[in-house]
Amino acid sequence: MARDRKGAQLSLELEPQLLERLRARAAADGRPLSALVRRWIEAGLGGALEQQAGAPAGPDLLARVEALGAAVADLQRLASPERVSAAPRSAQPVTPKRVPLGPGQLEIIGAAHLQAEPPSPDRVIPDPPPGPITTAELAMLTGANRGSWNTWATKAASGDVRHHPQAGSWRLVGKSALDTGGPARWMWEQA
Numbered sequence: 001m002a003r004d005r006k007g008a009q010l011s012l013e014l015e016p017q018l019l020e021r022l023r024a025r026a027a028a029d030g031r032p033l034s035a036l037v038r039r040w041i042e043a044g045l046g047g048a049l050e051q052q053a054g055a056p057a058g059p060d061l062l063a064r065v066e067a068l069g070a071a072v073a074d075l076q077r078l079a080s081p082e083r084v085s086a087a088p089r090s091a092q093p094v095t096p097k098r099v100p101l102g103p104g105q106l107e108i109i110g111a112a113h114l115q116a117e118p119p120s121p122d123r124v125i126p127d128p129p130p131g132p133i134t135t136a137e138l139a140m141l142t143g144a145n146r147g148s149w150n151t152w153a154t155k156a157a158s159g160d161v162r163h164h165p166q167a168g169s170w171r172l173v174g175k176s177a178l179d180t181g182g183p184a185r186w187m188w189e190q191a
Contacts (some may be wrong), residue, residue: 132187142167153186162189
């Protein structure tokens, strides 16, 4: 729409810094400097600029801020240490046993926080199942870290025997795929 040019011209004297800010704002908006100033004058005469600068935020904005504050307070109350209780522990330790959670840690329900029991000299190792077993089964049976069994196996040859202080000697059978699928796993048998 073409502008009616029958109006009067307005001349303003501005500080150089203010003029540069106005020019930058007009360039950012993609409009001429005169159109930007004209729009602001119309907004000021309509009362829009006074309402924004002098009056508090509208009731809608205040209600939203209060609702957000209440929601944050609820979240903080729900996550307070007094409301977080430790998961019930079983009376008998089982292998694998639960790792105790430290202060500030939350238990994720359904997640397994498990580790193998440390070997002890008086530990009784149950009889292994017949036939070769996987490294994971061997680690559960012996209470040792399966990573240590796998590391040893990568450097050994099939038929080599590794002695475990509490679990006795175990022979590396080799790698084989399981019926359940997945990658080939190291297999062991008692020596």
